[in-house]
Amino acid sequence: MAEPHEGLIVDRTDEQLRATGAIKWAAAPPGVLPAWVAEMDFAVAEPIARALHEAVDVGRLGYGPPDEVTGVPEALADFAADRWGWHPDPAHIVLAGDVVEALARVITTLCEDAPVVVPTPAYPPFLEVPAHTGRRLVTVAHDPDALRATHDLEAIDRELAAGARTLVLCSPHNPWGRAFTREELTALRDVADRHGAMVLSDEIHAPLVLPGHEHVPYATVAGPESRYVTLTSATKSWNMPGVKCAQVICTNAADADRVRAFPLHPTQSSLGTAATRAAYRDGRDWLDAVVERIDANRQLFGKLVAERLPRVRMRPLEATYLAWLDARAYGLGSPGAVALERGRVWVDHREWGPGGEGHVRVNLATSPERVEQVVDRLALAWESA
Known part of the structure; x- marks a missing residue:
């Protein structure tokens, strides 16, 4: 068959x-x-290849266009609603080059000047970004002998109590390959909220959750007082890491404006926006x-x-x-x-x-x-x- x-x-x-x-x-x-x-x-994927050929044919090779004319925020919002029952506001979605650059931008613009907690083992660039933003890195290790990775909530709580104010969450987790449950994420939220910490949730692998498991967006467990930003991109799931177009999903218009106003030229590429829109809509x-x-x-x-x-x-x-x-x-x-x-x-x-x-x-x-x-x-x- x-x-x-x-x-x-x-x-x-x-x-x-x-x-x-x-x-x-x-x-x-x-x-x-x-x-x-x-x-x-x-x-x-054929829809992405077609979109890129069409973009080249019309000469879409200039600087990345303004977010609101790309169609990417709307395409992502529709995809998130269809796959995970999550309805982010397209107006609160800011485009960037890639998730690592977006992480640095968000830490610089939205996070307190305080240590950043990164659970480990971690995607290696996440261990380097805090220093580039002038923050001190604090690592909290998973138990390497555990069969399934879980966050050490007591250790994270101690670091936040000691003054850290940002937590980098990788969900689904790379390199552990975990799709955290709603209960696990809710427990992590309670720790972060207790200290008023900002959670930066890297969800770039969310479309690649395997049968028998589900992706739970952190935004769907966050409370009314929670501070969080979601970072994602279509590049991992649709195999196009060379076309730059990440998405920063903020919780309100003011945060989106601050991230968008970061003093850089648009780092998303014109081809990246065309490919990303095609991926979310037609891929x-x-x-x-x-x-x-x-x-x-x-x-x-x-x-x-x-x-x-x-x-x-x-x-x-x-x-x-x-x-x-x-x-x-x-x-x-x-x-x-x-x-x-x-x-x-x-x-x-x-x-x-x-x-x-x-x-x-x-x-x-x-x-x-x-x-x-x-x-x-x-x-x-x-x-x-």
Whole structure:
């Protein structure tokens, strides 16, 4: 029986992927299988490709247009209402280049000049942004031995009581692959609200929650006194990180005006706004096909890891296409470096902060054949060490 969205996902060959010049494959030496940075190995969705061709044909290559004429805020609001029952006000949505830049802009414009709490392990750029805004970074580690990541609410409460006033929430979580429940987010909200802290919720992976789980927007658990901003982008879910167009979803017009007035030229690109509008409006079937593929790959990957990497502990993957592997049992120091040197497979082994030592992140947005090759190369590297 055919899959509901069979034919929408087009796997590109190694040669095609290297020819794109995109970092995942272009940075990998010959003979190295890249499975690190968050780029998919699929051809771009047809509605997005069509929108980009049309934009180039009419010469839409100038600076990014004003938010209100792009159609992106309205497209995002419709998508959020359809997928999650959340109805953000398009007038409160501000465009930016990417989520990392948007995070820095929001911290600078809306957050108190006080320490910023980042739960770890964390997406590495989030550990660098606070210093660039003149704030001190405070990390609160998840328990690396826990099977499912949960926030250490007592530790976060202590840091906020000690003077921190901003909390960076990654939901769904990267690199843990968690889709936090409503109960978990409500408990986190209670801690933040008790101290009047601003919660900056990175929800860029929200469209990539896998079957059996759901995305709960932080905005839907926030109370009337809660302080929060949601940051997102279509670039991860529709595989177009090179076209710049993130969205900052504020809670009121005054905050949106402050973020929009940040003294930079518009950092979203004209092509990015065209691609993003097409993704939210016309790319839903392609997205559903991607989720089906990732779900199949996570099952295959989990089976192969259990068979061929018996000392690895794989966290349940609930969202994203990025598997999080605990390889500490091999005692390798840097399992990612060993994988690259001995197995010729490049898994992500950047600095994730406290709690991330001995772990690697593996990209599963690829063909089933490459998923098996990744596991075989990891086994070659780690099991023979």
